[in-house]
Amino acid sequence: MLLAINANNTNTKFAVFDGERIVGEWRQHTTALRTGDEHAVWLFQLMAIEKIDPASITATIIGSVVPQATFNLRRLCTRYFNSEPMVLGEPGMNYGIEVKGAGAGADRICNTVGAGVMFPQQPMIVVDFGTATTFDVVDEQGAYCGGVIAPGINLSIEALVNATALLPRIVVERPKQVIGTNTVACMHSGVFWGYVGLIEGIVARIKAEFGRPMKVISTGGLAPVFDGSTGGVIEQVIPDITMRGLFEIWRRNGGRL
Template sequence: MLLAINANNTNVKFGVIDGDRIVGEWRQHTTAMRTADEHAVWLFQLMAIEKIDPKSITGAIIGSVVPQATFNLRRLCTRYFHTEPLVLGEPNVKYGIQIKGQGAGADRICNTVGAGVLFPRTPMIVVDFGTATTFDVVDEEGSYCGGVIAPGINLSIEALVNATALLPRIVVEKPKRVIGTDTVACMHSGVFWGYVGLIEGIVARIREEFGRPMKVISTGGLAPVFDGATQVIEQVVPDLTARGLVEIYRRSTRSN
């Protein structure tokens, strides 16, 4: 079985994959201070709950946008799972796609690969609701063509709360009405419908510039919150990044 680790700015997601099935999936808050030993104690207990034997792990892959956390995640794989992980960005990793442009993070590459596997030869926009809200453009060949990075919705809420004296911290949810009748309702409406407007506006501009029909899918922790809120997003794929990690592992080890 494969251990797939996706380290983002907010959470580190661990997945155990058996063939094409995700048999275990967990997440913890991202911090560079957590040691390999701490990772192992936490992860082994969760694997035991799902009756997954750590000795059944035969390979590992790490996609990380937090370089300070990568060392201990690699150490986790080598010391406790006795396997040298593939780490996205290193020379021995084969993506199997063209990356047009510079600065694409590991999560965006995984999303591109995962999207290409699920919807081959289909131009796409992948909207990822993470710490940042990203829009990744994928062409007919499955290549990463660039995209857009916007502040994530929780970052926007934190900025609003920290820059004001009286506005409270809120949880993201779809409001019943657009016109709020109290402060919290007004905030819910502004945050939620403001992001719907951002999604619809950016997707429309990307489509116009791309010049061809494009399928729009979404992923990330907050993707389900916006499911059904706009007709622009055609499908939510919660495990898109994990699918991409698994496919990159297969492409990188196929010839070995």
């Protein structure tokens, strides 16, 4: 089995693949302070719940945009799974796609690879609701063409709360109506419908600039919150597309179970 780890700025996701099938999937808050031993204690308990034997893990791969956390994740793999992990971004890594431009993080590369595998020969926009809200553009050849980075929803809420004296912290949810009748309802409307407008507007501009039809999918922790609220702009929510991309990168670099 393969243990795939995707470390983002807010959460780190762990997935166990049995062949191409995900048999276990978990999240934890990302922190550079958590040791490899602490990762193991937490992960082994969750594996036990799913009846996954840690000894069955024979390979590991890490995609990380938090370099400070990568050391302890690598330590988890080498000590507790007796596996030297593939780490995205290391010299000689083969993504199997063209990356146009510079600075694409591991998560965006994985989204691109996952999209190309799941929807071959189809131009796409992958909207990822993470710490940042990103829009990744994938062409017919599966190449990463660039995209857009906007502040994430929870990041925007934190900025709003921290910069004001009386506005409370809220959770993201779809309001029953646009016009709020109290402070919290007004905030819900502004955050939710503001991001719907951002999604619709940016997708429309990307499509106009790209110049041909594109499929639009979403992923990330808050993607289900916006499902069905964008007037059909987002066609499908695919929660595990990043992990699928990570698996495919592992396979393209000689990974075998």
